[in-house]
Amino acid sequence: MTDDLVTAPWDPLSPSEVAGLMARTDRPWLIAGGHAIDLFVGRTTRAHADIDVLLLRRDQQAVHEVLPGWEIYAAEPPGQLRRWLPDETLPTGVHDIWCRPGADSPWRVQFMLDEAEGDEWISRRNAQVRRPLGELRHTSASGLPFLAPEVQLFYKARGRRPKDEQDLETVLPHLSGDQRAWLREALTLAHPDHPWLSRLG
Template sequence: MRTDIDNWKPLSVSSIVNVFSKMPITWCIAGGWALDLHVGRNSREHSDIDVLITRKELLIAYQWIQKDWTLYKAEDGKLLHWVDGEFLKSTRDVWVSRNHVAPWAFQIMIIDSKDGNWIYRREKSIKRAMNEIILKSPDGIPYLKPEIQLLYKAGSSKIREKDFQDLQTMLPILSTQEKEWLTLSLKKQFPDGHTWIEYL
């Protein structure tokens, strides 16, 4: 088990591409970097970097990554070594470093899917076709669509200052359709209202 959650030296986006681009899986950049890829510039500093993959392809990714990296599953507030062949039924995050003491290099966010659809775990009635949740940068880097990434940020139990900063950065460039989808999704998850809705 590791407890050094602040011990980060994140890979660059281009290095992440080098790690994942040859894998026979669907993947994309997530988190704040996904929003910056959409904006086309670095809007703020990033202390980590997230990659999104599906649970169905998790073991495939493991076989590729474990050759050069050490993987830890985040469960119940603990970071436990993920061993070969172990299928993670409910784990949502995997942290990755070069070895057992090296700084964290990237984080894998695990999503569930069914019948070709992404399923939002906090409100399972919110779904999108898998081929509709990812965009590509001009350089061909896959990243999570901004309205979906913002839903993950807004739907968290704790909205951080950087999450609201990301919303402010994205508002001027979100399309009407993206704003409408995010608003509808927030209303589904939060029927009593959400503070971000007034900004949308």
């Protein structure tokens, strides 16, 4: 990614601030990343350097709908941020969108695009991993929609960064048997030797 853009500071919106912006669209969205973990367990578990919002690829124009006048950049592989203008359809290889109010502003929110066919979510990392869209959404006590924790952990499993390991430790005691079973099956398909498998029972 372009160095000066990537190194620009972050001042992430709060989940409630994201909800205020997303009220401008009727397209479905979910808080994702570490904030989704916090919403699941009902408390702040660690510091967060950014905030992630999940959209389906087919709903990508929601970003422009809710952020008129903002600078919106697509993260184009293998590592380039480029301006994304309204009405352009992003190619399937682009999954991340970085947003800030203006050139002198910090980054405030990142959107992640996920795949779907009809009413079925499909993991962009392994098309064998699928789920009904209705099972992706959880809602916090304050009414905020967030990504199901077992799906969020599936995404985090590939990186296994310290914060991902911390998120697993935080979430694991709160997962139901069905949630553990789904995550175990998904990891078996995508990462059959993953060390988390032994933790899931």
